[in-house]
Amino acid sequence: SYELAQPPSVSVSPGQTASITCSGDKLGNKYTCWYQQKPGQSPVVVIYQDSKRPSGIPERFSGSNSGNTATLTISGTQAMDEADYYCQAWDSSTGVFGGGTKLTVL
Amino acid sequence: EVQLVESGGGLVQPGGSLRLSCAASGFTFSSYWMHWVRQAPGKGLVWVSRIKSDGSSTSYADSVKGRFTISRDNAKNTLYLQMNSLRAEDTAVYYCARDLDFDYWGQGTLVTVSS
Numbered sequence: 001s002y003e004l005a006q007p008p009s010v011s012v013s014p015g016q017t018a019s020i021t022c023s024g025d026k027l028g029n030k031y032t033c034w035y036q037q038k039p040g041q042s043p044v045v046v047i048y049q050d051s052k053r054p055s056g057i058p059e060r061f062s063g064s065n066s067g068n069t070a071t072l073t074i075s076g077t078q079a080m081d082e083a084d085y086y087c088q089a090w091d092s093s094t095g096v097f098g099g100g101t102k103l104t105v106l
Numbered sequence: 107e108v109q110l111v112e113s114g115g116g117l118v119q120p121g122g123s124l125r126l127s128c129a130a131s132g133f134t135f136s137s138y139w140m141h142w143v144r145q146a147p148g149k150g151l152v153w154v155s156r157i158k159s160d161g162s163s164t165s166y167a168d169s170v171k172g173r174f175t176i177s178r179d180n181a182k183n184t185l186y187l188q189m190n191s192l193r194a195e196d197t198a199v200y201y202c203a204r205d206l207d208f209d210y211w212g213q214g215t216l217v218t219v220s221s
Binding site for chain 1: 141163167168208211
């Protein structure tokens, strides 16, 4: 079965750039989405179709996808960005989520 | 405003059954794929199942295939998940979500499988 691998945790200082990776076989040939989930809340999509940003999502969130790796980049990270982040892709008709990355802003 | 409201969760014994519902409003329900995604306590997101806008196509995660059935009633703007032969490992918050990009999520309903 298809798998997506994410680092369990990433730390970043306020104002700096955070990068969260998502790796999977030929992932660049699939669309990848990214979801932010804060404690006790439902997930929110922050990036869809590799690099598109939904309305209401700050411009500091961006995404890319090439080869075997998709990357979520948060520029000028703020304390409010501290959350769990999940990547997601479709393997034929099966949905796959990465294991999630806890972003700590310190 | 798009709203997805899940219901039907609760405590059930192993081997038991439960039916979850997701009431949709604020958009043309019959035009969108819909999904169920679950999250075990303290764990990550896991896709469970999806159904095409007209109900003509469904797919399932291997872990629930043959036990769970997704369905929808477009006249009632409601998505369902019939869960049979429940196991302890099915314990999770179950979310419904809209479209192939999961652009809207409900608040989730907790299913606990325990004796």
